[in-house]
Amino acid sequence: MSAKALARNLRDEIAHLKNEQGINAIQSDDLLAYLNRVIDAPEEEVDPVKLEQIRAQLQANVEDRKAQQSSALEMFRSVITAGQNAIKTSLLMNGGATIALLAFLGKLTTENPGKLSVFSGSLMIFTFGVFVIGLVSGLTYL
Structure with a gap:
């Protein structure tokens, strides 16, 4: 029997004696006899x-919690991997566009050098894109 169960039994027994039998004082011998009965009970x-x-x-x-934790970790890894792939793809696309535009401008300068200034804004945008993607790619490791 736990201490709480013993305390509950003792409280209930004292309340029963007081309320139903009108006993206001308990003799120590009677209390000890009651406690011995409780201790000796199976x-x-x-x-x-x-x-x-x-x-x-x-x-x-526990196993359910482990599965949830593992799932959350895998989801986090997949998000990181998807972000890294997006950065690589953006770098490849901006770099390719910059190289293609440079090749086009190289061909244009041999045929019509006056049109070169029209495409310089586009070249600056793609070059800036490559710079930003390179910066973001470097920051992902920090």
């Missing part, structure tokens, strides 16, 4: 089947 056994059910439920809860 222990209440915990049902082994119920105990195993509780253990199984707790183990299932």
Whole structure:
């Protein structure tokens, strides 16, 4: 019997004696006799089947929590990988566009050098894009 169960039994017994029998004082011998009866009473056994059910439920809860944690970790890894792939793709596209525009401008300067200033803004945008993507790619490792 736990201490709480003993305290509850003692409280209930004293309340019963006071309310129903009108006893306001308890002799120490009577209290000791009651406590000896409680101590000598057979222990209440915990049902082994119920105990195993509780253990199984707790183990299932632990395994469920591990699965949730593992799933959350994998989701985080996939987000990081997707972000890195997006950065690589952006770098490849901006770099390719810059090189293609440079090749076009190189061909244009041999044929019509006056049109070169029209495409300089586009070249600056793609070059700035490559710079920013390179900067973002470097910051992902920090």
